[in-house]
Amino acid sequence: MKSQFVADLNPGDAVLSFFRVRFQRLEPFRDPSKGQYLSLILADRTGEMPARVWEQGPAVAGQIARGSVVKVRGKVEAYRGRQQLIVARIRPAEEEEYDPADLVRTSERDVEAMLDAIREAITAVAEPHLQSLLHSFFGDEEFRAALRQAPATLRLHHAYPGGLLEHMVDMLALACPLLSLTPELDADLLTAGILLHDVGRVAEFRLSGLDIVPTDEGRLVGHVVLGDRMVSERIAQFADFPEPLALRLRHMILSHHGRAEWGAVQPPRTLAAAALHHLNELNGQVSRFAALAGEGREPGRAWTDYDPRLRRSLYLGREPLDAEEDTD
Amino acid sequence: MKSQFVADLNPGDAVLSFFRVRFQRLEPFRDPSKGQYLSLILADRTGEMPARVWEQGPAVAGQIARGSVVKVRGKVEAYRGRQQLIVARIRPAEEEEYDPADLVRTSERDVEAMLDAIREAITAVAEPHLQSLLHSFFGDEEFRAALRQAPATLRLHHAYPGGLLEHMVDMLALACPLLSLTPELDADLLTAGILLHDVGRVAEFRLSGLDIVPTDEGRLVGHVVLGDRMVSERIAQFADFPEPLALRLRHMILSHHGRAEWGAVQPPRTLAAAALHHLNELNGQVSRFAALAGEGREPGRAWTDYDPRLRRSLYLGREPLDAEEDTD
Amino acid sequence: MKSQFVADLNPGDAVLSFFRVRFQRLEPFRDPSKGQYLSLILADRTGEMPARVWEQGPAVAGQIARGSVVKVRGKVEAYRGRQQLIVARIRPAEEEEYDPADLVRTSERDVEAMLDAIREAITAVAEPHLQSLLHSFFGDEEFRAALRQAPATLRLHHAYPGGLLEHMVDMLALACPLLSLTPELDADLLTAGILLHDVGRVAEFRLSGLDIVPTDEGRLVGHVVLGDRMVSERIAQFADFPEPLALRLRHMILSHHGRAEWGAVQPPRTLAAAALHHLNELNGQVSRFAALAGEGREPGRAWTDYDPRLRRSLYLGREPLDAEEDTD
């Protein structure tokens, strides 16, 4: 079983443990007469670090696949201010040697408790067709299994198995005071929108070994339309599902990104759709900022690294450091 | 039967004919003590003109609905450089009194010949699943009936019943040399994309009397996703339709507007999707410019009126006139 | 005292009541030989309606100022599908004749209860400097008085006296689950940000009679910088207010609009600033959609009027009507 984790390693440490292969490529030595070495990124549930297999690289490269698990003996070195693992021995691990849960970051929350919370929210839905529709999804073990593995996004927020469940449960919590404050807002519709707006995520990504990667469908259709279709197909199984209700619900899914340039198929044209969009933004963006700030937290740092997607550094609040961002 | 048409009327003409009501509203006389008159826009297949019912307006207003047909006696007058019809008598028409074809602008082309051309194009599709899918649509009389009535857009181009058929047939013609020039381009897929990319239009609009108006579904879902779903549902009826082929076809539908800000759910990520998008632009935009230039053609005019959607006037090429467009 | 309210009037009603003048202008009769009449918009706390003073218009125009209160005798007529009040007699009202509360729309919520809720939230702030700062504002009767009168925005949401208080109190409620879900988020800082981000609103608007209009300062400086300065000046009165804390708080105010093109002086660069921005969006936008949907609610209408700021109609969900919005 795995006893050493990336997050705990320090320069000088001797390592003997299991890791997941996030990336691998043969690269030449700088002195080209020496041939090639193997460059790796090794990961476990606590993080990832670069690794190098020097002379044996070409010999072992063929046995090691992206997304697979390896057993590694080596030593941690400091390199350009970061750590890397110099590998003395490496081999593919057998499935019985490790626990996959040690090797993949997953939600730190209790998945079954989150499913319970969703079940409870469904029970509170008074509109019978919406309740039945939700039961049809969340009572389906195949869907629940997919959900347990699904991230909410690939990289922006909740980007790990179980992340999608967290996103749903958190939005339910955030919706509570909003519903109290907004009597015009249909609680059943909002609950349904929260629980169904991202169901397309389960078809947008797939496992490649232990890695999460986008599917072709995810890239050619996108989770918004994938989700709309999953919902439409389930609705079609109910003979008497009211057409206007279906239309309102589908509109919420199709518009939950808020603006065409952010990926919305339609801009929100109902109160419930507007509420869903802004709850989604609130939960997604606050999670993203919290994660960036968390990753950037090191002793003596006042600012995170520049984040190219967000186009800024975040202020952490201790001593100032320069960032690469432009302040002109 | 109808013997006088809007396009032929001149100031001073006495009128006794049938028209479709495009718009109606009671408006007060400028001297408010005189009460209200009825303001109308009357239309037939050749065009439309404003009309006024003076004193009797309030009395007849209740009998006249938007989209309905009326019989009118009156006289044409010039008003602000345009013509208007001063109505002496007006009453709802009976269905047997008129031929709807006289009252609605439709394609000037032979609808059945266009359907034949499509049938021929389908026959030429070699890939059997695509051919079956196309047969499923175009062999379905209900779909064909909807198609005969469908415009391609509400206002931009081919904006009349039969316009959607014209758009399809024209794109097939435009695709011929493109396929010759581009051996990498899959002809069957492009034909299928041309014939199916806008099928959602038949659910985006509906008749309100004889008028075409958007449906709720058209505004809350949009023709792109409506069409994707219609195609997906037909595909689901074929047990063996290859999944990758379905994906390519759906991607073409979802990306045919080219850019998110122009309404594309995804940007084109295949050669066939890019070809479909640019054929659609070519046919749509050239039709739009041709229509604008045609409407603006009057003796002595070098420029059309300013078109607020296009944000420009078009040059017609005779003597110059000022336009409202800014040239600073 | 006022016994008839705009919201209760119907065509044919005889009116004898007090109204606030929202707008007034002399306009010529359509028959120009008849001279001018007086066009008014009259308002009370329940809404507003157009009014006309025919022959006496020029004579009374000089006595009636925008923002003042008048006593009116007249009759309600239908005009272009809306109502207007035909005025037989009109005169300026004396202050003792009416209750200003009848004439201005204000928050329907209990202002003192909202102030209590804020006081409670301040008590819960553990960080002593922030608590003191908040006391300095909310314990200041002059500030509280301004707050009771302040709208949150001129037209977009909470656009009436007391609206700013509603916006604050609602955001406090919305922040509760967010804080539970986000342990990294500093609750004291977020509370302070919620209560102070819009304090500049009290200087951005002023009363012109009973009307709310922007101040010169509001238009030349803007509520964001006005608020930042009000907060900075109060902070300067505390000898020991920690500089980094002040910086974080000011950054929240300066960035609460989220993007430069939406009016943010800086984009949010801290977790608390991001949270504040998205809570503000959630509360502001949901309120705006709720208000638009509420105003548009009439029997038989499925869609609101086209809203030029939002660039769309909202779906209300009964029978469809055409909207002016483009669906091409």
Place this chain on the structure above:
Amino acid sequence: MKSQFVADLNPGDAVLSFFRVRFQRLEPFRDPSKGQYLSLILADRTGEMPARVWEQGPAVAGQIARGSVVKVRGKVEAYRGRQQLIVARIRPAEEEEYDPADLVRTSERDVEAMLDAIREAITAVAEPHLQSLLHSFFGDEEFRAALRQAPATLRLHHAYPGGLLEHMVDMLALACPLLSLTPELDADLLTAGILLHDVGRVAEFRLSGLDIVPTDEGRLVGHVVLGDRMVSERIAQFADFPEPLALRLRHMILSHHGRAEWGAVQPPRTLAAAALHHLNELNGQVSRFAALAGEGREPGRAWTDYDPRLRRSLYLGREPLDAEEDTD
């Protein structure tokens, strides 16, 4: 000769004077049984005002062309807070009856003095080819004649005959300190760029009677390319004009609008082109603001009307008034 000017007229004044027809159209009386009247905009060098010819309108309309001059007897009335001229008699004026200089706004500066200043600037150009090129333009009486009549823009700034000369001369003055401060900047090239960047304006506009209107060439080619071609053709007449020098000069003309979306064919890629662009902006925009502020100056007004091109009102600085601009 003309003795009364628009800028001096007040309500109640009896008028007997000459005016230029900026606009004319027959419009119906509001009581449609009364037929049509003639709506005019009459102008002279001091401004413009609306005018109405009631009963005689149709009879005189045919004699009055846009851009022509008329003799008018009538009376000034107040209408919607503005003045309008009620015409009792109107007839076309004979050319010998009026001085065109009274009827068209022109530069208030001495045109010949401006041409002298340009001649002086040309004399100071040391580079012989540039000097010859400039002489070729400004020594050409036909070009000078066109220049005397040319505005710099149709509406934005210097929008009157002689305005282009003002723009050139002002930019020469503004360039002086810039050249002192920037030794790397080629003074001869900058002078040439200032004097030639807008020469295309003389072909962009034409006189329609006494009115300035855009030409077809102005709208289909634009002043930037028109100017580039005028300069290129003159250069082609010099056998030995250095090609790199021609290229630099043409680049300045083609890039003087700075950005593609502002009308630049290329972005500035030389120091001299960047300097030309920003001098052009400085002079053009400050002139535009000065003109807007000047027009808006009325007793008691703190803000100008909302300017739709600039999308704002300007602050004039006295008592505040509401503007239509949004401050939310």
Place this chain on the structure above:
Amino acid sequence: MKSQFVADLNPGDAVLSFFRVRFQRLEPFRDPSKGQYLSLILADRTGEMPARVWEQGPAVAGQIARGSVVKVRGKVEAYRGRQQLIVARIRPAEEEEYDPADLVRTSERDVEAMLDAIREAITAVAEPHLQSLLHSFFGDEEFRAALRQAPATLRLHHAYPGGLLEHMVDMLALACPLLSLTPELDADLLTAGILLHDVGRVAEFRLSGLDIVPTDEGRLVGHVVLGDRMVSERIAQFADFPEPLALRLRHMILSHHGRAEWGAVQPPRTLAAAALHHLNELNGQVSRFAALAGEGREPGRAWTDYDPRLRRSLYLGREPLDAEEDTD
């Protein structure tokens, strides 16, 4: 003569052949005490590959110029998943040793046949002035010579000598059905626009040795204005060329990029200009997608590399691979 081509080389191959130098630079060995080696990119008509001259690098660097041809002896090695050529001997080639056609990618189509097709299209032009103008260009051997060498763009599509001819001939073919479908469209004008819109390309690029690079004129003026001027100058040689016709034609050239931000000097304001723009887009973009998809085609790849200009990967349609593109 050349017997080995880049496209046919495999790791381990011994090489003795001629190549064009696309790029060269001395770089230090990673062990800096060993001095520098020469890094090259060598190309022929079938593709390009990196090459290294180890110890002799500094000695031979001076003899080898970018765009020149060299004779090379060496061996192919695999490096980072790509091939590179390790050079044992290298020397400049004599002109008589190689055929330039082996060393530069050119159109695979018969250049003279394309010129014939153009000649035929010109013969079909009925409008005599346009026909004469086209003869003036395409009957000019100097222009034809430039045309044979000209690419349509530097990198986006048809980016090789003869590419411009392909672009013209292909657009003629694409225009055929468009003209049949659009009777309002002037065939002669469209033919002239197709054949002349990109003539400026011959001045936008030049040969640097055997390489194509942009000229200064190309970067400071651009092919749009260069082409407009070439056409204007030829038109000026015809005494009787109708001015309105010249204007229409020039407008087509100046507007063929469609939008200011895409490089259009004016937006299309005529039907023919709109048609030209969309034909240009159709041919250019479909060619670009076809080329990208072709380059990306390797066994087992479902997606091309991320293309930074297009900001996406293209789907090729076999097994999925991750791409670097974001799908969040």
Place this chain on the structure above:
Amino acid sequence: MKSQFVADLNPGDAVLSFFRVRFQRLEPFRDPSKGQYLSLILADRTGEMPARVWEQGPAVAGQIARGSVVKVRGKVEAYRGRQQLIVARIRPAEEEEYDPADLVRTSERDVEAMLDAIREAITAVAEPHLQSLLHSFFGDEEFRAALRQAPATLRLHHAYPGGLLEHMVDMLALACPLLSLTPELDADLLTAGILLHDVGRVAEFRLSGLDIVPTDEGRLVGHVVLGDRMVSERIAQFADFPEPLALRLRHMILSHHGRAEWGAVQPPRTLAAAALHHLNELNGQVSRFAALAGEGREPGRAWTDYDPRLRRSLYLGREPLDAEEDTD
């Protein structure tokens, strides 16, 4: 004292001199068994160059801090077409060994003369409150000391100590002809705006050793609001400073970037604010282009390197070279 400067060094030179450390990091040798070396960027007032400390790197790294000064013995080598300094010995310098003025680029102009010019401009301000306010700033030795050290921007223009003073003095010079040409423009207000619009820059940056880096305040508040507050606080010390004057001045500071997306808090809404913005652009952009062109000037180069902020290369005007910029 320092006798050798970066700008004068050539390959092969022996170096013994003092330099400022702009950057330092330990990096591994390419042959990883050899451990790490120290990579440096060394600077003085004439420029900067990379340096390497091979074997001794790890031993000396701890003694050398960014922003500190070192004494170096070594030799200049050519590397990838640039020079680098191979360090034989390096040690921290004592403060008395060097003159900081040798080590930091500063304005080449006489700082006291610039302050005199400002004093003179203040004397010419007739409005007494503005004059007093300006005296309050520029008569304050602490502010003057900060000003002597302040750059105008971090990288775009005037990016060195004293640069802010240059920017102020240059704008005063550029304003002279503008004021002559624009009688409506308030000279006192413009002078005050020029001298105060960028005072926030002194708080936006700080020294880190001898390096200029942004402060936390600079990044969380920004120089626009920092400057507004500095001015507001000084104004508050004058009991009788007219409120409207303060408002106009503050508006100039808050709007001097011209557009929200360029960093303006408000768009300019007064003539003086518009003038300030365009003077700022003129001086800033021309300085930026002059600096880029100056840095790019090397024998035989016609184009500068591609500038990623400006998104273009600049033309210098000799023989053409390819640039990386796209010309398609």
